[in-house]
Amino acid sequence: xxxxxxxxxxxxxxxxxxxxYGAPQxxxxxxxxxxxxxxxxxxxxxxxxxxxLVGVLAELNRYPDRDALALRADLAxxxxxxxxxxxxxxxxxxxxxxxxxxxxxxxxxxxxxxxxPAYSMHPLLAVGTGTxxxxxxxxxxxxxxxxxxxxxxxxxxxxxxxxCSPNNPTGTALPLDVIRAVLAAAPGLVVVDEAYAEFxxxxxxxxxxxxxxxxxxxxxxxxxxxxxxxxxxxxxxAADPAVxxxxxxxxxxxxxxxxxxxxxxxxxxxxxxxxxxxxxxxQQRDRIVVELRELGLTVADSDANFVLFQVxxxxxxxxxxxxxxxxxxxxxxxxVGLAGWLRVTAGTPTETDAFLxxxxxxxxxxxxxxxx
Ligand code: PMP
Numbered sequence: 001x002x003x004x005x006x007x008x009x010x011x012x013x014x015x016x017x018x019x020x021y022g023a024p025q026x027x028x029x030x031x032x033x034x035x036x037x038x039x040x041x042x043x044x045x046x047x048x049x050x051x052x053l054v055g056v057l058a059e060l061n062r063y064p065d066r067d068a069l070a071l072r073a074d075l076a077x078x079x080x081x082x083x084x085x086x087x088x089x090x091x092x093x094x095x096x097x098x099x100x101x102x103x104x105x106x107x108x109x110x111x112x113x114x115x116x117p118a119y120s121m122h123p124l125l126a127v128g129t130g131t132x133x134x135x136x137x138x139x140x141x142x143x144x145x146x147x148x149x150x151x152x153x154x155x156x157x158x159x160x161x162x163x164c165s166p167n168n169p170t171g172t173a174l175p176l177d178v179i180r181a182v183l184a185a186a187p188g189l190v191v192v193d194e195a196y197a198e199f200x201x202x203x204x205x206x207x208x209x210x211x212x213x214x215x216x217x218x219x220x221x222x223x224x225x226x227x228x229x230x231x232x233x234x235x236x237x238a239a240d241p242a243v244x245x246x247x248x249x250x251x252x253x254x255x256x257x258x259x260x261x262x263x264x265x266x267x268x269x270x271x272x273x274x275x276x277x278x279x280x281x282x283q284q285r286d287r288i289v290v291e292l293r294e295l296g297l298t299v300a301d302s303d304a305n306f307v308l309f310q311v312x313x314x315x316x317x318x319x320x321x322x323x324x325x326x327x328x329x330x331x332x333x334x335x336v337g338l339a340g341w342l343r344v345t346a347g348t349p350t351e352t353d354a355f356l357x358x359x360x361x362x363x364x365x366x367x368x369x370x371x372x
Contacts (some may be wrong), residue, residue, distance in 0.1 A: 037228035038347030041167035094235030146181035171302030198226035
């Protein structure tokens with residue numbers, strides 16, 4: 001028996017034969033496949049980070065602040081909504097925050113419900129924590145009504161419900177009445193993944209506004225997107241302080257490195273300057289939506305820094321062919337495994353130009369072929 005076969009036999013049953021999460025990291029001129037912020041950090045922020053990092057290097061013989069209290073105070077200040085450090089928790093990316101939530105509130109013998117298509121890490125985090133994953137459904141147009149969500153919650157009685165708003169990969173935010181209805185029906189924790197909240201269209205309220213009324217609600221956020229800090233790995237949650245206390249039971253001691261805490265705090269101190277790129281990215285997002293619709297493609301409404309669109313060709317389900325055709329033109333987008341759909345990140349105006357030029361060419365070719 002080969003080592004690979006042996007390892008497969010020793011693996012936990014739900015992990016056998018499965019593949020790790022990860023989009024291709026290809027060296028392509030235009031990379032619009034992982035919803036990163038295309039803008040590098042502003043120079044004054046880089047300088048502040050460098051200075052503060054140097055300040056802590058001599059202390060790296062010591063463990064970091066285990067409770068990350070100063071960082072949590074800064075995050076609470078950024079979020080507002082009357083939050084205090086006791087109601088905020090941080091970890092290495094919101095992926096880790098969500099993993100901790102599942103470790104504490106789900107796990108073996110328990111069940112988590114999400115409404116797919118949604119963030120593809122949610123089921124993987126469930127499997128990784130030994131949680132039963134229930135893939136709930138959405139309408140044909142990816143919408144989710146309060147009635148449909150509540151019916152599924154009642155049927156499955158999940159220990160944790162994972163909502164994603166704005167939703168990845170569709171881009172659309174959930175109306176608050178859907179979240180309220182789920183909170184009223186759910187027997188357990190309700191997590192709202194707001195990784196893309198800063199990009200929402202005007203008038204889209206955050207689930208943070210519901211926190212005072214619902215102690216079973218958790219809102220997760222990240223500095224990987226709007227804050228352009230994907231490489232720093234900083235995610236966080238806001239919830240009742242009792243939820244934050246519960247998460248302490250499963251977090252690893254000293255999980256958040258001193259440099260990570262310092263970098264995140266430096267970024268929060270310059271949040272206004274850093275978030276300047278959000279406006280530009282939203283413009284590019286809206287431009288992509290409008291121009292793809294002008295091309296005749298079906299496009300989901302987006303409150304995020306990406307757009308989900310149906311590939312050219314009447315009723316085409318061949319997103320793989322379109323993905324490859326765009327890649328051949330130097331543009332990398334994301335195949336999220338939805339037949340006939342692709343997701344593109346909104347970045348700089350130049351990146352949008354490149355993507356739109358490529359998709360126009362692909363569309364012309366497909367419709368030309370259909371006519372010819
Ligand atoms: N939630 C959603 C919906 C995401 O799209 C992502 C990143 N792709 C994350 C959470 C995780 O982000 P991070 O771990 O970088 O905070």
